[in-house]
Amino acid sequence: MSAQQAAVLITGASSGIGAVYADRFAKRGHDLVLVARDQARLEALAARLRERDGVNVEVLRADLTQRADLLKVEKRVAEDSRIGVLVNNAGVASAGGFLDQGVEEVTRVIDLNTTALARLASAVAPRFVREGQGAIVNIASVVGLAPEFGMSVYGATKAFALFLSQGLHLELGPKGVYVQAVLPAATRTEIWSSVGKDVNTIEGVMEVDDLVDAALVGFDRRETVTIPPLPDVQQWHAFNQARQAMLPNFAQSQAAARYREAAHDPK
Template sequence: MNALATVLITGASSGIGAIYAQRFARRGHDLVLVARDKDRLDALALRLHEEHGVAVQVHQADLTDAADLSALETRLREDHRIGVLINNAGIAQSGGFVQQSAEAIDKLVSLNIVALTRLAATVAPRFAQSGSGSIVNIGSVVGFAPEFGMTVYGATKAFVLFLSQGLHLELSPKGVYVQAVLPAATRTEIWERAGIDLNTIPEVMDVEELVDAALLGFDRREPVTIPPLHAEGRWDALDQARQGLLSDIRQAHAAERYQP
């Protein structure tokens, strides 16, 4: 019997999710792979079982569908073998804000924010009660870069970062590890699905390198892992500046520059 926690990965049929599945299978973890494309999930599950001898279950789901999301929540709530949640499923945005349809915005927010939050909220009480477990949320550096022009997508990823930081503060004292992983441009199918030509992006990281770096951060228990950030001090300085800003906020009165 496998004593390691089972890892549930959303968006596991390709890209970042599939590489996470390979890496955790290599480490000896049983897996639950979640995505819409069952054929690709089945093929990946069979290969990982044959190569690593781990148990791999497939859970077909469209996480923008209310019934599918609810069914996955039930599984996460009831299957106590699942001790690691990789919240990877997401979609990108092509075009500016004025070009987004209501349907496109709804789908983007439903997958990148609502599904991710609900799945984290489903496992958090169980993890906190047991004093163990890990939640990994895949964000993006676009979440703090409005200059990149992907306004709705960036806003969803800013939410993922804030949520992860808040969960870290709330859950880490209870023994639960929460990690936000912030990639930059990574060579996956998300671009093609969004109608974006990857060849127009000058620098793109290979997905294997991205996941391996993210897992180093996971092993080190980093709250925020930014694989493409080469000057680590930049993130520390940003966080210190944020805390300094908070210390200068006085709630009782408006600042002098706003006084009549």
């Protein structure tokens, strides 16, 4: 199936970024499989898109933190050859700092933001490789680049999404599979109310439509990393070049002199 004809499976599709991805892909003529917990919202969105765009839209209710539901979606992306694009958008944040969150809340964030994302990518990738085409879009965040923002667990999960996307680009790209990481900054979604923050009190908040439209420009350009809020893309290139410059220096038989000398200092 060609990329133009491929159906798109979108997680977290009932609102926010996922719902706008559904809107935009429907406008492009793609059939959709919409995944989220809120059945009523999914059905309302699906009905609107069917009527407006004449596309087939299937609703697949699932809570991706629950193993049975996750397995159901994994099976679908692994076996349904009509699905040629996976948008891994489902995600959650937590209120407070690390000490406020507790083990169960930390686990919930990791289960959805990293485990579900990686498992769905793992489920679909072998089929995409066999078919020699397909696309995986992982919604990460600029928070994954900035521990200074004070969202340690959420940021770590988004750093994982970025790293995984870059690694899969290197592994799967030569086999015909496109992988994109999208890094929003503050975006006007319901995630803010879920952590007890009023989005209207935050500066520099991007509208969801603008975020997704920019992400799709990156998708069409086949960018590996798309950062819609970053004005100067050369800053990202410089960041990446600085990281790559370290790589040849990691293979050393001895610790660096600054540690070696201190370890043998008689003081």
